[in-house]
Amino acid sequence: MKPPRLADRFLQVFCSPHRLEEVQGDMHEEFVWQVKRLGYRRARWRYWREVLGFTLSFAMKRRSKDHSTSTLISPSMLQNYFKIAWRNLWRKKAFSAINIAGLAVGLATCLLIVLFVQHELSYDQFNTKADRIFRMTLRGSIGGKELKIAYAPAPAGPTIQHDYPGVEAFTRLEEQGTFVIKNGNERFKEERVVFTDSSFFTVFSIPLLKGNSKTVLTEPNTVVLTESTARKYFGTQNPIGKSLTMGTMGLFRVTGVCRDVPSNSHFHYDFFNSYRSLHAREKWLSSGANTYFLLRKDYPVEKLAAQSTQMVRTYLGPELKEFLGMSYDEYVRKGDRFEFNFQPVTDIHLKSDREGELEPNSDEKYVYIFSAIAVFILLLACINFMNLSTAGSANRAKEVGIRKVLGSVQQQLIRQFLSESVLITFLALVVACGLVVAVLPTFNQLANKQFDIGTLLNGRMIAYTLAGCLLVGLLAGSYPAFFLSSFKPISVLKGRLQLGVGSGWLRNTLVTIQFVVSIGMIIGTLVVYRQLRFIQNKKVGFDKEQVLILHDTYVLGDKLNAFKTDLAKQSQITRVSLAGYLPAGNSNSGFDGVRDVNAPAETSPYRLRTYRIDDQYLATLGIRLALGRNFSKAFSGDSAAVLVNEATVRQFGWKNPIGQRIATVGDGSPGDSRTYTVVGVTKDFHFESLHQHIAPMIMLYGGDGYQLALRIRTDHVPALLKTLEQKWKAETDNPFSYSFLDERFNQMYQSEQRIGELFGIFAGLAVFIACLGLFGLAAFTTLQRTKEIGVRKVLGASVASIVALLSKDFLRLVVVAIVIATPIGWYAMNQWLEDFAYRIDLEWWVFVLAGFLAVAVALLTVSFQSIKAALVNPVKSLRSE
16 A cells, blocks of 8 residues: 555655655555554545644754755745746746636635625624624414514513613614605605614614713604714704604704714614604513613623523513413413524524514525635636646646756745746736726625725735635645656656646546536526526516505695595506505515404414505405405495405315404504404415415505505506606605505515526636636647547548547536536525425426536537647647657
């Protein structure tokens, strides 16, 4: 058994010639003994460890007489290495350009992904007390339906701080929708408005520029503005003490100005209103707010979390008994439960997908996916460098032979070739930085980020980039350096050198790996694209086309009904409905506890989505009835009527749903419980994204004037919008705002659309880099077989037959890559599709198409070299024979 040959080459680099034989002899004897004791595989790894340990300790020793000067590099030698490297690059411009282009694309892609991943992992880390901030969430089940809620009951913050001494402070964040904010004659529609406690600036590290952090929000109807918002409303004037009209809530006095919320925060607001401006809510079963606790330094969160069950019994138990007529223990015995969780604030962005999130969060799996893509693409670039370097080995063979005859030792040659690879890598880095700067705006748009040049120029990023570049240069140049420096001078100078003997399998393996990655990414791109098309074209149970939404119509007040009637008379408008509740985008819809009146009294209620609609809602949105009737003004008792969807009928197990009676619990207050009679059943429609199955829901009669839905004819949309704006301005001086229902629907899948676009771009880059690698291998192979091609042409072979001869070996590699990539791609995309309740099937033709594209691209790449070699005059290739 022989030890690894590459490990011995490491010894040759770091060990002087007169000590090499002695060191190798001792290590070889040890290796043989370890093989007998441990087996070949474990002995091989132990041999590598011994070699690396020896070379590391040797490198740290001082220069002495026992070590030849060839083992150490002086500044002058290093300068000479790079001078020779630069001359070689300049002499072979085309070869160098291909090398630099491959590495530059790989490095640029890696830099962009590193920016993205670094930003994703940094969310909420700007808080100096981030390790002590936890969000209280609610988890449990009602009527067998799982609950995962981001917010906590409104009284939870002050109560838990009072009862548990380990809590240093708390703060709540609660949204109340959009506001039309007035400052004199100026009016702006603002969506980033939140109500919070006075301790907000104690818990979160958002510096106050003006005002006292302990008192700015202690009084009702006070507000803290962000720096940019203060400039927007007051210019260079001092805003402290001035007032803004906050929608229908009246005047709010500005008491402070804070820095803009950092981009890597899980919430972004421009107005922080005092929580005391809202009506006090003392019920624990009512909807609440995102609640955060700042724990004391010596108080572990596990200690607080261990009290979850006791908290539920103490605070929720009495209300369950009051409104459901059962104790918490009885509630649990029926299979339902409640529990409070305490989530680290730094986990929210990547690890939380709960109902009531302040903003759509990301997913940590995409961090892993893009990190893997960065590694793979950089690896593809390194593989290219290896293949292209070995492809040009014939041109360097005589140089190596002559330099060895003149006294150069192998370690000097290795250093020379490594210096060339490092130089190429740093040149590629310069090009990569230029590419990053050029594509950064487009990347920001795709990734929904706000990176700028300053992000790349911070000290840590520069240090990591340079270190990574050096590592890539050494990695990419390691194999070519050992390969080229191992040429024997006698074989080279006599023309008997067989290039690539013993190493062809490695280059073939590397190219196969490249195409495995490329084909896998092509499969991913096709699947993501098809799923997005499926979402856009799937019948969702309502007609989302030709529906125009007018926003903020609540500002019309008493004029709303007259405005609605006036719009219904327009020839281009066929239906008008009060549409505060919409099955796409943000909606005012809430939840109610609902139970069957005919069921046993102790039966737990179901938690159902609740819409309040008018009699035109179904017709305007194209929602169809399965049974019964719609709401109608002709029926005076419809205030006690209810529409349900088919999922609700299945949930309650009704065979004849019309006439069934349900009772709502609502938010837990005694006056909110009412009984309704089912008068109609709608066909199921998707009022949530396709990530979720269609859930049970109820519709109550009444409508919500928050916005209007108009079903329109699309012949002259610009003219219609102009008319609507004129009518709006005739009634109010508030901003005119609108959207289209189909656009709101598509916005729910922006994250998937961005992922699909990025996947497509990265797949294209991977294929491009893989083609460069295949180009290198084709160049290498045709160089080896130059004389064979010449002989074949002399004997009558056609150009087509020679091209086929040279191409079949490469196509074999691509076929092997297809076989490997197909099951990997199937598994990975099947896991991604698991997130969708409604998804496509992974059909066989997707994998066939990905393989066909790979074969086509490979053929185009290889054909260039093959045809070039086949057209060469055989006299030139056989001249030396």
